Amino acid sequence: MKNLLLPILAICICSACSKSSQQSHESEGEDTSQVVIDLQDGWVSLFNGESLENWKVKISKHELNDNYANTFRVEDGMMKVRYDGYEDFDQQYGHIFYDESFSAYLLHLEYRFVGEQAPGGEGWALRNSGAMLHGQSPESMLKDQDFPISIEGQLLGGDGEHDRTTSNLCTPGTNVVMDGELFTPHCVSSTSKTYHGEQWVTADFLVLADSLVQHIVEGDTVMTYYDPQIGGGNVSPVDPEVKQDGKLLSEGYISLQSESHPIDFRKVELFDLAPYMDDQASLKAVLEELRNR
Numbered sequence: 523m524k525n526l527l528l529p530i531l532a533i534c535i536c537s538a539c540s541k542s543s544q545q546s547h548e549s550e551g552e553d554t555s556q557v558v559i560d561l562q563d564g565w566v567s568l569f570n571g572e573s574l575e576n577w578k579v580k581i582s583k584h585e586l587n588d589n590y591a592n593t594f595r596v597e598d599g600m601m602k603v604r605y606d607g608y609e610d611f612d613q614q615y616g617h618i619f620y621d622e623s624f625s626a627y628l629l630h631l632e633y634r635f636v637g638e639q640a641p642g643g644e645g646w647a648l649r650n651s652g653a654m655l656h657g658q659s660p661e662s663m664l665k666d667q668d669f670p671i672s673i674e675g676q677l678l679g680g681d682g683e684h685d686r687t688t689s690n691l692c693t694p695g696t697n698v699v700m701d702g703e704l705f706t707p708h709c710v711s712s713t714s715k716t717y718h719g720e721q722w723v724t725a726d727f728l729v730l731a732d733s734l735v736q737h738i739v740e741g742d743t744v745m746t747y748y749d750p751q752i753g754g755g756n757v758s759p760v761d762p763e764v765k766q767d768g769k770l771l772s773e774g775y776i777s778l779q780s781e782s783h784p785i786d787f788r789k790v791e792l793f794d795l796a797p798y799m800d801d802q803a804s805l806k807a808v809l810e811e812l813r814n815r
Contacts (some may be wrong), residue, residue, distance in 0.1 A: 530653055561811055568620050569790040573601040580660040581616035582668050593780050594618045601787040603780045605640030616670045617662045617778035624793035626772035629727040632788045635679035638694050643782025649679030651785045655729055656750055656774035662764050669757045673750045675727050675737055680718035680741035688713045689725050689737040689744050695757035695765055699749040708756045712744035732770040
């Protein structure tokens, strides 16, 4: 994480900590040199490389845990998304959810796009997938619901010719704050490079509860925004009791998408930052350690 935006983080960490301590700004200059952090204690491998244990599948038009046509599978130590059992994709958007919710964390993914798009997949879904952050639970989704209410770190592969950034932001049923204003468009591009072909790409997502989110590609921070919250459209149908517009998202479920193009994930792991959120010095120290790893 060599290029985490620490000057921005210093401000945002204060904001995050102020939710639990009114003295966070007073501690802005705390000395972190005496804080000892063991990174091994915080990392959790969400995918074990052998099975889909601890994951739940929700595919639009199908019941919870109906892994239609073996869309999500484990082969060669990787979590794979495949469509060889589909005659027509037919907008059967899918998501595989880790079965525990998280509040503050660094999510680490290693992914690659492979092969050809499923028949019937939309043009915009070519080499398109995503990591859904702070999402609603799979149990709360309606049978025909297309996407979970969530913040999406959109993963895109290049088409071999045009510029096409990855780790963009999309907002199914949500809004965020950017440049001090509520951001309501559905998607916005990051500042990343384009990754063509079937190369592996590393994507990290730094999430500090309902304060700050950063997208990081190959160590470079390519997107920063604040105050993730329920709102807007681009998700349907949806239970109105779940879609409480204006509600800040301080935690939620992580899921990975099936949007009609095959994709592999060889690493899905998470560093849990929740234990450090009430102690600004420790939070700064652990982020510094993660930055240098």
